[in-house]
Amino acid sequence: VEYDVVVVGAGPAGSMAAWAAAREGCDVLILERRAEIGVPKQCAEGISARALREAEVPADGPWIAQEIRRGVLALPTPDGIETFEVGGIRGFVLERKLFDRWLAIRAVEEGAELRLLVEARGVIREEGRVVGVETTSGSVRAEVVIAADGIESRVGRSAGLVPPLEPEDLCTCAQYEVVGSVEIEDAFTIFFDPDRIPGGYAWVFPKGSDRANVGVGCRGKSARELLNELLRGPLSEFVSGGPVELNVGGVPVCGPLERTYDDGILVVGDAARQVNPATGGGLNAALICGRIAGEVAAEAASEEDPSAERLKEYQERWERELGDTFEAGLELAEIVSEVSAEDVVEFLKDVEDLEGLLRSSGLLEKHWWG
Numbered sequence: 422v423e424y425d426v427v428v429v430g431a432g433p434a435g436s437m438a439a440w441a442a443a444r445e446g447c448d449v450l451i452l453e454r455r456a457e458i459g460v461p462k463q464c465a466e467g468i469s470a471r472a473l474r475e476a477e478v479p480a481d482g483p484w485i486a487q488e489i490r491r492g493v494l495a496l497p498t499p500d501g502i503e504t505f506e507v508g509g510i511r512g513f514v515l516e517r518k519l520f521d522r523w524l525a526i527r528a529v530e531e532g533a534e535l536r537l538l539v540e541a542r543g544v545i546r547e548e549g550r551v552v553g554v555e556t557t558s559g560s561v562r563a564e565v566v567i568a569a570d571g572i573e574s575r576v577g578r579s580a581g582l583v584p585p586l587e588p589e590d591l592c593t594c595a596q597y598e599v600v601g602s603v604e605i606e607d608a609f610t611i612f613f614d615p616d617r618i619p620g621g622y623a624w625v626f627p628k629g630s631d632r633a634n635v636g637v638g639c640r641g642k643s644a645r646e647l648l649n650e651l652l653r654g655p656l657s658e659f660v661s662g663g664p665v666e667l668n669v670g671g672v673p674v675c676g677p678l679e680r681t682y683d684d685g686i687l688v689v690g691d692a693a694r695q696v697n698p699a700t701g702g703g704l705n706a707a708l709i710c711g712r713i714a715g716e717v718a719a720e721a722a723s724e725e726d727p728s729a730e731r732l733k734e735y736q737e738r739w740e741r742e743l744g745d746t747f748e749a750g751l752e753l754a755e756i757v758s759e760v761s762a763e764d765v766v767e768f769l770k771d772v773e774d775l776e777g778l779l780r781s782s783g784l785l786e787k788h789w790w791g
């Protein structure tokens with residue numbers, strides 16, 4: 422066997438897994454199809470302070486664009502836009518291009534080998550077990566393959582673990598990074614208007630007072646046209662200026678795969694649909710699950726036992742850490758799909774302590790974490 426662990430994809434999940442496995446002393450190879458890590462950015466770059474801590478990422482590096490202390494929920498009413506504020510949020514807006522790059526560098530410094538411009542085409546199976554991957558530049562054999570290859574997950578699909586996404590499982594997103602002027606500098610601002618934005622919401626995530634990620638995720642509509650329309654309308658209350666970047670991408674909002682392991686293989690991050698179905702956030706889970714995947718793969722490889730039975734520990738551990746979050750996210754997404762902006766305004770008007778309510782119901786902790 423050439424490597425203990427082969428990780429496909431140098432996104433946050435893959436680099437985290439590679440770092441964790443290399444730390445355990447394993448021979449690790451990362452395959453990345455792109456020429457540059459973190460580019461293009463397909464993210465609003467919001468992350469919790471807790472996730473950064475757990476991932477042992479310093480919160481004062483150049484990959485931090487903005488510190489966040491609160492959330493603002495904005496909704497349309499017949500008299501204009503009404504806003505509600507929630508404190509107690511500790512988070513950041515990242516520079517993902519620098520963040521992803523730093524995570525990959527950390528893995529390489531720990532001893533992992535990174536090959537760029539190599540695309541994995543699918544798994545190699547022998548006697549029913551995954552023993553490596555077929556790539557655009559030959560085959561690579563390993564005790565354990567970690568599929569961290571994002572939403573498309575060619576590797577996860579070829580292993581029979583990742584089913585194709587149905588249209589209802591997918592939120593399509595369009596975002597501009599805008600340079601101009603940002604109204605609220607220390608908050609994640611969410612604009613909720615199900616009549617206009619079916620199955621999603623719009624956001625303004627600030628990167629200082631003169632830059633922000635402004636985007637929308639929705640279902641069954643062109644996200645880009647909708648974004649242009651919202652920027653001329655309600656979002657203009659929160660941000661103005663011109664785009665310096667357009668980011669498009671899909672978010673899997675169906676909840677995590679029921680099975681994320683098999684003989685010789687683990688699936689992690691967006692590939693495993695480890696995304697909070699209510700918020701569409703996947704970074705926190707990519708880091709946490711990536712780390713667990715790397716640790717379990719390393720232990721299994723050193724014991725020379727990459728059987729499904731051994732690798733099942735990965736699933737047990739991530740379910741313990743994040744199972745409740747995904748569960749609550751699915752429930753919240755269901756509730757949100759049935760309410761109108763008017764219902765939410767009516768409800769929130771009577772709430773005196775929104776942060777207290779979210780905390781006591783566990784919602785703040787669960788969703789913010791996931």
Ligand SMILES: Cc1cc2nc3c(=O)[nH]c(=O)nc-3n(C[C@H](O)[C@H](O)[C@H](O)COP(=O)(O)OP(=O)(O)OC[C@H]3O[C@@H](n4cnc5c(N)ncnc54)[C@H](O)[C@@H]3O)c2cc1C
Pocket residue numbers: 429430431432433434435452453454455459463464465466467468539540541542569570571572573574575576594595596636668669670671672689690691692696701702703704705707
């Ligand atoms: C518009 C938008 C906004 C978002 N905003 C947020 C947010 O604010 N906060 C948040 O938490 N989440 C957000 N998300 C989700 C978040 O970006 C993802 O959950 C996160 O990037 C998942 O990390 P990952 O490592 O699993 O996958 P990715 O980041 O997609 O990384 C996968 C990597 O694998 C590589 N790859 C793919 N296939 C192959 C192959 N066959 N061979 C070799 N390499 C391959 C890719 O090039 C890529 O580098 C957003 C998503 C979108 C689309």
